[in-house]
Amino acid sequence: MSSSNYHLPAIAAVAGIALAASSYVMSTSGNSYQSKRRKRKIKSKIQRERDGQYILGLVNSQNYCFVNSVLQAFATLTSLRSYLAERVDEQGDEAAPTLPQNEFILQSVSCALYATIESLNRPLPRPKSISPTDFLRALERKSGGTVNRDQQDAHELFQIISSVLTSEEEIQYKEMAPSLLDAATLRDFTMNGDIDPNNDNFETSSISSFGTTASMWSSFSVCTVGGHLRARRRSPRNPFTGLAASKISCMNCGYTAPIRHHTFDNVSLNLPLTTNCTLESLLETYTKVDILNDYQCRKCTLIATLEAMNQELMNVEGKDEDRANQLKIDIRRINDALRFNIESTLYGIQLISPRQTLRTTKQTMFANPPKALCLHISRSIFHPSGIVQKNHCQVEFPEYLDLAPYTTNGYLNTTDPTASLSSPPPTPILPHTRTSRTSLVYLRNMTGGHRFSHFQTSAKQNNTAAGLSVALLNSNKEANDRPIQNALPSLTVMPVSRAIQYRLCAVIVHYGNHDSGHFVTFRRKKLPTGHEVRSPLNNTSVKPPSKFWRCSDEVIEEVDLETVLKSEAYMLFYEREQ
Numbered sequence: 364m365s366s367s368n369y370h371l372p373a374i375a376a377v378a379g380i381a382l383a384a385s386s387y388v389m390s391t392s393g394n395s396y397q398s399k400r401r402k403r404k405i406k407s408k409i410q411r412e413r414d415g416q417y418i419l420g421l422v423n424s425q426n427y428c429f430v431n432s433v434l435q436a437f438a439t440l441t442s443l444r445s446y447l448a449e450r451v452d453e454q455g456d457e458a459a460p461t462l463p464q465n466e467f468i469l470q471s472v473s474c475a476l477y478a479t480i481e482s483l484n485r486p487l488p489r490p491k492s493i494s495p496t497d498f499l500r501a502l503e504r505k506s507g508g509t510v511n512r513d514q515q516d517a518h519e520l521f522q523i524i525s526s527v528l529t530s531e532e533e534i535q536y537k538e539m540a541p542s543l544l545d546a547a548t549l550r551d552f553t554m555n556g557d558i559d560p561n562n563d564n565f566e567t568s569s570i571s572s573f574g575t576t577a578s579m580w581s582s583f584s585v586c587t588v589g590g591h592l593r594a595r596r597r598s599p600r601n602p603f604t605g606l607a608a609s610k611i612s613c614m615n616c617g618y619t620a621p622i623r624h625h626t627f628d629n630v631s632l633n634l635p636l637t638t639n640c641t642l643e644s645l646l647e648t649y650t651k652v653d654i655l656n657d658y659q660c661r662k663c664t665l666i667a668t669l670e671a672m673n674q675e676l677m678n679v680e681g682k683d684e685d686r687a688n689q690l691k692i693d694i695r696r697i698n699d700a701l702r703f704n705i706e707s708t709l710y711g712i713q714l715i716s717p718r719q720t721l722r723t724t725k726q727t728m729f730a731n732p733p734k735a736l737c738l739h740i741s742r743s744i745f746h747p748s749g750i751v752q753k754n755h756c757q758v759e760f761p762e763y764l765d766l767a768p769y770t771t772n773g774y775l776n777t778t779d780p781t782a783s784l785s786s787p788p789p790t791p792i793l794p795h796t797r798t799s800r801t802s803l804v805y806l807r808n809m810t811g812g813h814r815f816s817h818f819q820t821s822a823k824q825n826n827t828a829a830g831l832s833v834a835l836l837n838s839n840k841e842a843n844d845r846p847i848q849n850a851l852p853s854l855t856v857m858p859v860s861r862a863i864q865y866r867l868c869a870v871i872v873h874y875g876n877h878d879s880g881h882f883v884t885f886r887r888k889k890l891p892t893g894h895e896v897r898s899p900l901n902n903t904s905v906k907p908p909s910k911f912w913r914c915s916d917e918v919i920e921e922v923d924l925e926t927v928l929k930s931e932a933y934m935l936f937y938e939r940e941q
Contacts, residue, residue: 419483420492420917427499428916429517432882433524434495435914436869436936437476438483439886442602442734447477449599450535467535472527475501484889492917502527517871517882517934518629518739525628529601536598603628605733608771612780613660614722619777620661621706622784624730629737634756642738642760642935650728650769652783658723659716662705667717669697724780729770736766736865738935743877753877757931760870762909762924764937766863865937873933884914885927 421431437443450473468474475498482493505527604626612619632645676690693712700707742754771785869886888910911927913920 416921417487417490417919418912418914419485419487420490420914420919421483422492422494423916424494426515428882429515429520430495430499431914431916432517432871432884433520434476434479434498435483435884435886435912436871436934438480439868439889440602440735440936440938441889442938444477444480444484446599446602447473447480450474450532451477470501470504471531471535472498472501472505472524473531476524476528490917490919505531515879517873518631521629521737521739521934525601525603529604529628532598532601601628602734603737605729605736606731607727608730608775608784609725609727610775610777610784611655611658611723611725612777613663614724614780615717615719616660616662616666617778617780618660618662618705619780622775622777628733629739631739631741633741634754634758636744636754637756639757639759642758642764645740645758646766646769650726652724652726652781655723655725656721658721658725660721660723662701663717663719663721664714665697665701665705668712668715669694669701671715672697726784728784729766732766732770732863732865732939734939735868736764736935736937736939738937740932740934742873742933751877753875755931760867760928760932760935762867762928764865764867766865767861770863864940866940867927867935868938869936870927870930870932871934871936872930881915882933885911885922885930886914887911888921 421427421434423431450471451468479495479498502524506523605628606624607627609623609625610619630649632642632649634640634645672690672694676687676694679690680687693709696709696712700709740758742756744752744754746752774785776782776784867887869884872883872885874881874883909924911922911924913922913926
């Protein structure tokens with residue numbers, strides 16, 4: 364072999380390196396050019412968005428100013444736009460159904476509302492208006508023709524829209540239980556190769572809710588043995604939906620009923636008969652502790668019934684043994700209820716109302732505030748004569764609202780009826796350790812699916828009742844009525860004080876009297892993407908002040924924040940800051 368052949372690989376290697384180097388230089392210069400071009404394009408786009416002097420107005424052809432005002436307010440809520448986008452384009456979710464729901468989506472209010480408010484967010488160089496006919500037709504199909512020119516109330520329309528969005532959401536993301544005869548289900552079971560021969564493959568789905576004692580959380584678990592839980596479908600939630608907590612306590616006996624939670628999509632605040640007030644004072648009134656005189660305490664009722672039964676037992680003992688034996692059984696059941704679970708159902712026992720006047724306290728606070736907070740300022744004054752007037756009280760509302768003072772924290776008070784639901788405890792509470800999921804599954808299976816109780820007893824009581832005791836359910840009615848406390852451990856945490864910050868996005872104002880008038884919306888000026896108006900790239904100037912659009916049907920004007928804060932608000936829309 365000649366010596367020149369030995370140099371061929373070296374020559375090829377050098378040529379390859381040179382070619383790669385030249386390609387790298389060309390690609391680098393090309394990338395640099397593309398990057399500069401992309402920056403110029405973004406800068407130009409931002410400038411066009413800043414220079415957009417108008418947005419779409421809405422035609423008021425049939426006294427639909429209340430519709431136009433709500434749509435303009437919706438258009439500035441980024442969380443609502445994200446929610447509707449996810450609802451309309453659900454194919455981005457891998458767990459979503461393949462395609463029978465496309466027609467449902469196209470005919471839905473969500474789709475029509477999404478298209479409308481996206482149009483309302485495009486900047487325009489000149490005034491232009493459209494009529495929201497597609498949205499109105501979709502809403503009338505779902506609500507049975509509820510929207511009409513005689514309605515003329517923005518708050519009522521908001522409630523209809525929010526209710527329809529939630530009902531459509533439930534239908535669109537309804538979970539269908541898989542059939543064992545379904546081929547796909549059988550294939551998933553047979554193709555699963557992670558079978559544990561010892562049946563020790565526990566998978567647990569934990570569900571948490573607010574507790575009713577001093578602990579904030581209580582948990583329970585659902586487990587499958589030797590199987591796998593399906594992946595939970597991810598479904599968007601109406602951004603207006605929040606969770607509120609209500610507490611009712613008796614001032615006579617000190618008993619606090621289980622804390623109730625309920626969802627809400629807006630909050631109506633009643634105005635005082637004064638010339639002015641603050642939004643914070645209205646929220647304080649809404650969440651303060653109220654006194655009730657018409658609520659019957661469960662514990663007082665059980666005590667009154669127990670006293671009556673003891674008196675009757677003294678009268679019939681030795682005369683009517685059958686009745687005496689039944690009274691003894693009922694007395695024991697009531698004593699068990701008073702000791703373990705006052706809210707347990709006592710079948711066959713007729714409860715007696717207490718004789719003393721009952722006084723209870725009630726308080727409602729926010730438990731899980733929504734992403735988009737809608738506050739309705741109720742301005743109706745109802746006179747005994749039947750006349751209804753409008754309350755023109757001026758409400759001072761801030762641009763930034765902290766909802767933390769009106770929201771439950773890490774401590775739920777159930778001991779003092781006159782104290783707030785989330786007032787701090789008199790002594791510090793030490794945090795407890797939550798039992799692991801594996802231990803919870805073990806405890807659940809150890810009892811064979813039966814309920815068990817977890818309570819502490821003194822040294823004078825029976826030792827067999829101390830600690831963790833398993834309560835097996837018998838078939839007789841008395842055993843079924845015996846109240847058993849949940850043995851699963853709970854987690855007590857220290858109260859946490861942190862801001863829950865909201866920013867004002869839109870204000871709906873009503874001009875006129877109670878029977879007639881005109882609705883106008885002030886909405887925050889944002890970019891089409893929902894972000895705040897920003898400076899161009901490489902511009903270090905001060906951030907521009909907050910600006911709002913004043914939307915009165917087809918007429919669109921730009922106003923400053925001060926003008927908005929001086930308006931007579933009818934509905935306020937705040938959005939939670941992340």
